Amino acid sequence: MVFMSTAPRPDEDFTDRVRREWAETHPEVDTSPIEVMGRITRIGSQALQQLDRALDASGVSRAEFDVLCVLARSDRPLRASEVTAVTMLSGASTTKHVDRLARLGLVERLPFERDGRVVLLHLTESGRQLVDTEFPQRVERDRQFLAGLDEDECAVLAGLLRRIAANVESGLRR
Amino acid sequence: MVFMSTAPRPDEDFTDRVRREWAETHPEVDTSPIEVMGRITRIGSQALQQLDRALDASGVSRAEFDVLCVLARSDRPLRASEVTAVTMLSGASTTKHVDRLARLGLVERLPFERDGRVVLLHLTESGRQLVDTEFPQRVERDRQFLAGLDEDECAVLAGLLRRIAANVESGLRR
DNA sequence: ACCGTATACTTCACTAGTAAAATAGTTCTG
DNA sequence: CAGAACTATTTTACTAGTGAAGTATACGGT
Numbered sequence: 001m002v003f004m005s006t007a008p009r010p011d012e013d014f015t016d017r018v019r020r021e022w023a024e025t026h027p028e029v030d031t032s033p034i035e036v037m038g039r040i041t042r043i044g045s046q047a048l049q050q051l052d053r054a055l056d057a058s059g060v061s062r063a064e065f066d067v068l069c070v071l072a073r074s075d076r077p078l079r080a081s082e083v084t085a086v087t088m089l090s091g092a093s094t095t096k097h098v099d100r101l102a103r104l105g106l107v108e109r110l111p112f113e114r115d116g117r118v119v120l121l122h123l124t125e126s127g128r129q130l131v132d133t134e135f136p137q138r139v140e141r142d143r144q145f146l147a148g149l150d151e152d153e154c155a156v157l158a159g160l161l162r163r164i165a166a167n168v169e170s171g172l173r174r
Numbered sequence: 175m176v177f178m179s180t181a182p183r184p185d186e187d188f189t190d191r192v193r194r195e196w197a198e199t200h201p202e203v204d205t206s207p208i209e210v211m212g213r214i215t216r217i218g219s220q221a222l223q224q225l226d227r228a229l230d231a232s233g234v235s236r237a238e239f240d241v242l243c244v245l246a247r248s249d250r251p252l253r254a255s256e257v258t259a260v261t262m263l264s265g266a267s268t269t270k271h272v273d274r275l276a277r278l279g280l281v282e283r284l285p286f287e288r289d290g291r292v293v294l295l296h297l298t299e300s301g302r303q304l305v306d307t308e309f310p311q312r313v314e315r316d317r318q319f320l321a322g323l324d325e326d327e328c329a330v331l332a333g334l335l336r337r338i339a340a341n342v343e344s345g346l347r348r
Numbered sequence: 349a350c351c352g353t354a355t356a357c358t359t360c361a362c363t364a365g366t367a368a369a370a371t372a373g374t375t376c377t378g
Numbered sequence: 379c380a381g382a383a384c385t386a387t388t389t390t391a392c393t394a395g396t397g398a399a400g401t402a403t404a405c406g407g408t
Contacts, residue, residue, distance in 0.1 A: 013339055021247035029309065033316035036328055037221060039335040044218025045262055046342045047211060063364080073195035080387065088219055090366055095388055117373045117386040135203065142207035145341050153334055154210055160323065160331045161213040165187055167319050168220045237394080254357060264396055269358055291356040291403045 015039050036164075047145060054141060058134055059104070063089060064097045065134065068106060068123065072131040077110060077122035106130060189213050210338075221319060228315060232308055233278070237263060238271045239308065242280060242297065246305040251284060251296035280304060 012020070015038045022031045052062050060068065070086050071078060084094045098121060101107040106127035112118035123131070146154060186194070189212045196205045226236050234242065244260050245252060258268045272295060275281040280301035286292035297305070320328060 013336060014343070015336070015339070018247070025247050025249060026306075026309070029313060031313055032328070033313055033320055035332040036335065037316040037319060039332065039339050040214055041218045041221060043335065043339050043342050044215045046345075047215060049262075050342070050345055061364085073192070073199050075199060081385095088223070091387070092367080092389085093365055096365080099388095115374070115386080119387065132200075135200070139203060139205055139207055142211040144345070145211060145338055146207055147341055148337055149334065154206070156330065157334045158209040158213065160327055161210065161217065162187060162189070163322055164319055165189065165213050165217050167321055168217050168224070169188070171220075171224055171318070235394080255355095265357070266359085266397080267395055270395080273358095289356085289404070291401095293357065 014042055040164075043145075047142070050141070051138065054137070055134070058130065060101070060106070060130070061097075063087070063093065064101055065131075067094070067097050067101060067121075068127055068131050069135060071107065071121055071123045072128060072135070077120040079112070080119045080121060083121060101127070188216055214338075217319075221316070224315070225312065228311070229308070232304065234275070234280070234304070235271075237261070237267065238275055239305075241268070241271045241275060241295075242301055242305050243309060245281065245295055245297045246302060246309070251294040253286070254293045254295060257295060275301070 015034060018038060019031050019034055022029060022034075048062065055062055055065055058065070066087050067083055070083050080094050080098065081091065083098075084091045087094065098107060098109065098119075102109060105124055107121055108124055110120040110122060112120050149157070189208060192212060193205050193208050196203060196208075222236065229236055229239055232239070240261050241257055244257050254268050254272065255265065257272075258265045261268065272281060272283065272293075276283060279298055281295055282298055284294040284296065286294050323331070
């Protein structure tokens with residue numbers, strides 16, 4: 001049995017509902033930022049969750065796929081720390097992901113002759129093949145999420161998001 | 175030593191760089207959806223990470239705080255399953271979070287007399303107080319992320335995001 | 349009333365990610 | 379050129395989240 005919390009409100013989306021509930025119980029708080037930020041975090045989480053499901057046929061996790069993608073779009077082998085800087089995960093995670101990807105034969109660790117502490121990572125041929133087949137599909141799924149938005153609308157959206165991204169990235173320092 | 179992967183490109187943001195690298199190595203893939211979806215997932219992850227840090231003084235994790243918020247904006251006690259439906263986490267997680275929140279005296283479990291399987295959850299007075307002080311601060315941080323965008327721009331943005339959210343939510347079914 | 353099926357929550361065993369310690373290599377300074 | 383200070387990666391010990399099994403309760407058909 002599905003328990004209905006309220007009467008059906010057909011045109012209300014998840015974020016509208018959250019804001020309405022806050023308005024009803026906490027009318028003194030101006031929750032307007034949720035209109036944008038709530039939708040961004042909701043869309044982000046759902047999109048990543050769907051990507052997880054799409055990837056599980058490929059045999060690598062989303063985090064591992066991200067590592068492969070970073071390497072695939074680089075024109076040279078990268079240091080482990082360069083991969084870490086891009087993925088938003090810890091260095092310890094990078095080590096684990098590379099362990100597994102190396103066991104699968106998708107990446108290789110190379111020594112860096114100028115500095116013995118450094119590990120250089122590069123894709124093997126089958127790593128490259130995996131990205132070449134999975135990445136275009138990933139972009140296609142992203143394109144589906146934008147269905148119904150024309151090019152101009154996407155450009156406006158990207159421009160506004162770029163400004164928010166700049167605010168958010170600057171908040172990371174310190 | 176910080177290793178510079180490329181010459182500095184001052185006006186390029188994270189997403190621009192990703193797209194440029196794909197364009198250089200995989201020119202046959204049209205990566206335009208990344209312009210929007212890449213920024214959404216990046217902003218989402220960073221905003222959540224910053225929220226985590228802001229919350230650690232409060233003694234509850236972000237996931238636990240989400241549970242408190244769901245209860246705080248409801249006008250009645252909720253079933254565990256209703257909380258689960260909103261948080262995007264598993265039922266097992268809800269049990270764990272409620273265990274800890276109950277140990278902290280922030281929520282209480284009540285029996286539901288019409289159905290013995292159900293657990294009703296409601297905030298204690300100190301749970302309510304925690305939300306009343308933390309939630310407005312959370313909204314303020316979200317507002318900072320929107321700094322520099324005027325009301326019209328936010329409205330346009332929210333409208334476009336609403337359409338993407340609808341696409342993404344419909345992809346969840348099945 | 350009884351039994352099979354369904355449901356709501358919890359427990360268990362496992363995986364992913366992390367911070368901090370450990371390891372190994374480099375650089376700086378006298 | 380020793381050794382102190384620093385840096386890059388790995389290991390370790392831990393926490394958060396999960397799917398699946400377990401438990402208790404409800405319901406539907408006979």
